[in-house]
Amino acid sequence: MIGGEEGCVGDSSETVILATGGYDHTIKLWQAHTGNCQRTLQNPESQVNALEITPDRQRIAAAGYQHVRIYDINGSINTAAVNCEGLTKNVTSVGFQEDGKWMYTGGEDCSARIWDLRKGSMQCQRIFQVSAPVNCVCLHPNQAELIVGDQSGIIHIWDLKTDHNEQLIPETDAAILSMAVDPLGSFLAAVNNKGRCFIWELGGGTTEEPTRLIPKHKLEAHKRHALKCRFSPDSQMLVTTSADQTAKIWGTEKFENPQELTCDAQRWVWDAAFSLDSQYVVTASSDGVARLWDVAEGSIKREYTGHQKAITALALEDVARD
């Protein structure tokens, strides 16, 4: 098979896309089932804080220092196609509206922004200011509410249409590091720097009313900072990652007795993502290695090595098999 390094991905709409990025100023695209690195994209002068694949699967956005760069996944150009600038300090999270109409970012400049991606249009541009650096932003599946978590421990729910916002504080003075809403809109999970994970049940959200949050669980998930949380595509599981060198997988029925994904070499686990059928989880660690784990067994199936420094962001887009 001719290919290996520096080959180009054809049409990415049917291929599984796995991307990792970190402190070595590169973003690597992997062939997930073999472990081979297919392409290395350059992200000069900045580390990668977050990675997100566009809904049309053609591009990938990398949030870095004072910018968000968007790369073409297809083709062979290894530099960014679009550079979104005008920001100060690190951009900590990035995401897209499901039809690709707009992009949202959150950053250390204490703001969350909506970027209108339609050519020549500025209608969707919005900005939401809070009083502390924003660590994470996630979009409710209803595409109309943006949930913003900041360094002071406050979670804001911003209604994009009415501009109304609500606040809640699960734990005072504990920075919110990551949040996730499951695809069915039934739960909100948030993890903080004390290693705790909070679960709320979500009510409403379909009508014009703001979503209601009903506190459900408070989990002592990890012994150290919890860095990331994400729900599985079928909403059955939640993965939390931590500085305690583990990733834990919780069932969303009871949120107890988590499956632990750990190995000796793994250091801080910065990010994790599920395969479409929730059988596999890929983790990204600061030892520069991304790993594919079998969820049921808790064992490593593939390793993705090649990064020279810590990997701090991961993006996985699986393809459904009909």
Add this chain to the structure above:
Amino acid sequence: MALYDNKHWLLSHIRHSFIFSDESGFSEMVMMDEDLRVPSMKAYPDLDQDEEDEDGDAPRSLDVNCELDFGAHRRRVNTAQKLEKMDLERKRIAKMTSIKWEDPMPSVAEVPSNAFERKVVDNAKKEKVKRTSTLSAQLKDCPVLLKNPFFDYSKFDGNAQVGVPVKRYIIFLTMLPERERNYPLHVTIVNTAKVKELVGLVLWKCSEERNAQLEDESAYALHIAEDDGEVDWDFPCLDEKEVVSKFGFNYLALVQKTEVHKSRAQTMSMPLSSLGWSALAERDEKEIEGAEESALQQQAMKEAEMRMKGHMTAMEAPLYQSFQVYIMNRVRVRSAVHLGISGEKIEIDPVVQHKATSQLWGKRKAATYDITRIAACELVNQRSSKSHFRLVHQSLTEDPTTTFKTLEFEAENFVAQEIVQKINHILELRATPVWKEYLVTKERKSTRRRSFSFSLK
């Protein structure tokens, strides 16, 4: 030429030239009272800011160059580099669209309703929809992938990294079948890697891209090659433990290690009996084997060193070196001369003597002999401390038949040996027709002598 219009510049130039070239100091005294006002930069609209002298007192003279020029010279070089970098950056950015954040206009209160319309999320659809994943299917299809044994070397690949100094090589793979040998491998490796790791990286790339059957990395070595793929066997293989940044060669060849490599690197295992140790008891044999191995190792190292030295002297031969020797006159009086030998010519410079006698007998002129006229150099006889050696050269006569003339020299033993070796190296390297002719004549003479001696019988 524009400068000659400028009054200020002209005056300054004249002033400095007078002061500079006038040794009496008069002009300086005369001009001391004239106060040359330093013109403002407005008078020089065309000059770049860079050329502005920081120090207003710096001489604006063509003759007087201040030491700052040295720094200024280097500043130019840096500027050229910076310009190149900026050019590349510009090209890179040109391909990239830039979107600058614009704060939303307050007038955009009429947000079109479809932008942030809520989507109805069917919460009730909590049936466990089991989605099939392509990833899972692919993982099942290739269960256990044989990890490439050279995989660990892939981290030295320079292509995978940004901002790290790298070295690029073109590697010819001699162990591949004939057809594939002409297609060299392009390898980029980080500067800090060792030759051993370069070998590993080459093997990894080879196995990934060409599916070759390869052995363990210790079975291969790298040699310097020509740009057409021919291996330069004169030089030994690159030392495994050396860092690649030391070598400047761009073309290398990967060869399979042969006996020659192994004998250089490792101990030579010789049967004990051949060294006459057979009389010893068994338990001593092991001890001695150990000691002998280290002795053999040392010997092997010494031989390798000698070979290296041989290489070095051959390479150094064309470099100019001067010796102090004595040239023998026809009258058997020696006079000291400097014998300068280089790859181009041999010079004989008489050392100036103040003794009257040697001046009388040993008066010689300086002479230069082009290498193309030198035929041979050989040791004639060797005494306890001094040796005689002879330099044969072709005389410049119009006679079509070439005649050879000799010059005899005397020097210390080791000096004579060095000179003879050096000249012979140069002659071998140059392979001039005169040298070859002389060899042929010598052969003929020796065969004639032999035949003559036979005929006497």
